[in-house]
Amino acid sequence: MTDTGYDEWLAAIADGEGYYLACPDGHGSLPPRRSCPHCGAAELTAKPLPETGEILTFTEVHVPAPNFADEAPYMTAIASFGPVKLTGVVRDLPADEVDLGTTVSVGVGENATTDEQLLVFRPASE
Amino acid sequence: MTDVRIAGVGLTKFGSHPERTGRDLFAEAALAAREDAGVSRDDYEEIFYGNFMGELAEKQGHQGPVMAEAAGLDCPATRYEQACASAGVAFRQAVATIRSGAADVVLAGGMERMNNLGTAEVTQSLAIAADELFEVRAGVTFPGAYALMARAYFDAFGGDSEDLAHIAVKNHANAMQNDYAQFHREITVEDALESPVVADPLTLYDACPITDGASAVVLVSDDYAERHGLDAPVTVTGSGQGGDKAALQDRPHLARTPAATKAADAAYADAGIAPDDVDVAEVHDCFTIAEVLALESLGLYDHGEGVGAAARGETTRDGDLPVNLSGGLKAKGHPVGATGTAQIVEMTKLLRGDHGNSDAVPDARVGVTHNAGGTVASAVVHVLEVDR
Numbered sequence: 001m002t003d004t005g006y007d008e009w010l011a012a013i014a015d016g017e018g019y020y021l022a023c024p025d026g027h028g029s030l031p032p033r034r035s036c037p038h039c040g041a042a043e044l045t046a047k048p049l050p051e052t053g054e055i056l057t058f059t060e061v062h063v064p065a066p067n068f069a070d071e072a073p074y075m076t077a078i079a080s081f082g083p084v085k086l087t088g089v090v091r092d093l094p095a096d097e098v099d100l101g102t103t104v105s106v107g108v109g110e111n112a113t114t115d116e117q118l119l120v121f122r123p124a125s126e
Numbered sequence: 127m128t129d130v131r132i133a134g135v136g137l138t139k140f141g142s143h144p145e146r147t148g149r150d151l152f153a154e155a156a157l158a159a160r161e162d163a164g165v166s167r168d169d170y171e172e173i174f175y176g177n178f179m180g181e182l183a184e185k186q187g188h189q190g191p192v193m194a195e196a197a198g199l200d201c202p203a204t205r206y207e208q209a210c211a212s213a214g215v216a217f218r219q220a221v222a223t224i225r226s227g228a229a230d231v232v233l234a235g236g237m238e239r240m241n242n243l244g245t246a247e248v249t250q251s252l253a254i255a256a257d258e259l260f261e262v263r264a265g266v267t268f269p270g271a272y273a274l275m276a277r278a279y280f281d282a283f284g285g286d287s288e289d290l291a292h293i294a295v296k297n298h299a300n301a302m303q304n305d306y307a308q309f310h311r312e313i314t315v316e317d318a319l320e321s322p323v324v325a326d327p328l329t330l331y332d333a334c335p336i337t338d339g340a341s342a343v344v345l346v347s348d349d350y351a352e353r354h355g356l357d358a359p360v361t362v363t364g365s366g367q368g369g370d371k372a373a374l375q376d377r378p379h380l381a382r383t384p385a386a387t388k389a390a391d392a393a394y395a396d397a398g399i400a401p402d403d404v405d406v407a408e409v410h411d412c413f414t415i416a417e418v419l420a421l422e423s424l425g426l427y428d429h430g431e432g433v434g435a436a437a438r439g440e441t442t443r444d445g446d447l448p449v450n451l452s453g454g455l456k457a458k459g460h461p462v463g464a465t466g467t468a469q470i471v472e473m474t475k476l477l478r479g480d481h482g483n484s485d486a487v488p489d490a491r492v493g494v495t496h497n498a499g500g501t502v503a504s505a506v507v508h509v510l511e512v513d514r
Contacts, residue, residue, distance in 0.1 A: 063269065
């Protein structure tokens with residue numbers, strides 16, 4: 001399945017060239033969008049995603065849906081990257097080292113169950 | 127604008143009934159509501175029906191006409207889908223239709239069949255209420271989403287898993303007096319804390335069960351009730367709905383549910399009441415943390431104060447503000463698309479005095495119901511008042 005707008009965004013993140021959409025008032029959002037979800041402004045400009053983000057909340061999921069059957073238990077987190085927040089799976093970081101405020105970088109990984117690409121948070125390199 | 131009265135209510139027993147068809151479940155609830163109402167079959171003008179995952183569970187779309195037949199009625203029927211708030215929005219449309227004068231008698235209800243799917247398939251099905259691109263693909267399950275909110279809540283306001291366990295204990299205790307509840311089993315705080323982790327910090331006893339069931343309500347105009355001498359002491363005096371961003375990541379605060387605040391503000395203004403006037407509440411506790419978020423969004427508690435309400439004994443059966451006397455979604459069960467009108471059924475019976483827990487609220491005049499979809503990207507609040 002092709003999801004125009006989203007697929008290109010994920011590919012850009014995989015290439016280390018992640019971006020978000022900014023409206024004239026500075027609200028951030030993610031594609032595909034034709035207007036700002038926060039104020040309705042129609043002018044959206046791609047801006048570089050900050051290189052690191054901060055974990056705002058997380059959960060270790062023990063009962064997965066079938067699309068994550070081979071991943072459980074796995075850690076899903078929401079992290080803030082400047083004006084946008086992203087939701088991703090935490091990898092390369094032991095569960096007991098994940099905490100609120102942990103600094104992470106964002107990339108793309110493979111879902112072991114479905115082989116689909118997914119958003120992944122990894123420890124930010126020092 | 128005419129007042130809207132509740133003339134009759136009906137439920138199936140909630141539980142695991144994997145062999146029963148959706149149409150059979152809805153038929154049982156609708157026929158019970160019709161019998162309770164005692165309204166002539168020819169007078170029903172429209173059906174408002176909630177269902178979330180019928181395509182997945184029964185491969186059945188276009189359920190409106192199927193359910194009209196099941197209910198034994200010959201009138202137009204429309205299905206409403208709004209995740210776990212499906213029947214709440216269906217009921218809200220039923221109220222609006224009578225208020226507008228377009229109809230005098232309508233039936234609102236909902237049905238969900240879930241247990242014919244396995245736990246994994248149900249988990250996948252429920253997840254479609256989340257944002258597919260930005261949440262489901264990142265492993266967010268329905269319990270996982272509420273776990274994300276619970277951890278954010280603890281961080282922002284305090285509280286802990288033991289506070290949440292007291293909510294589960296309370297709702298299990300309340301369900302003991304509800305014949306229609308899925309669970310009739312008291313639990314302890316220790317049982318809850320020691321149950322298996324589903325998505326940390328939430329454990330099995332923080333979560334509502336997987337439930338098959340249906341609910342139905344007959345609504346009539348005040349004028350119709352008077353002309354036909356109906357015994358319909360409960361009036362719907364307030365109705366409100368609120369919305370929010372679908373994905374948690376697009377909201378400014380991860381431990382608040384402003385859609386429910388918008389719905390409550392609208393419903394209270396509609397009814398001409400304030401939060402202080404509320405005597406009893408049925409709220410959408412799909413997870414224990416959801417009851418906390420509901421109480422705070424409804425203005426019944428300040429932010430940060432709701433988490434300890436059950437532990438302090440304020441929302442228990444004998445407390446100042448009993449919450450989820452039905453057992454809530456936690457112990458009564460949560461047939462997703464039926465829950466919104468099931469809450470109306472429970473509240474109607476609590477107020478008119480024929481609920482197993484009516485004796486806990488003998489003087490209650492004002493009841494509030496709170497029905498939420500997804501991570502409260504949708505919320506519906508209704509105010510019910512009883513003639514006393």
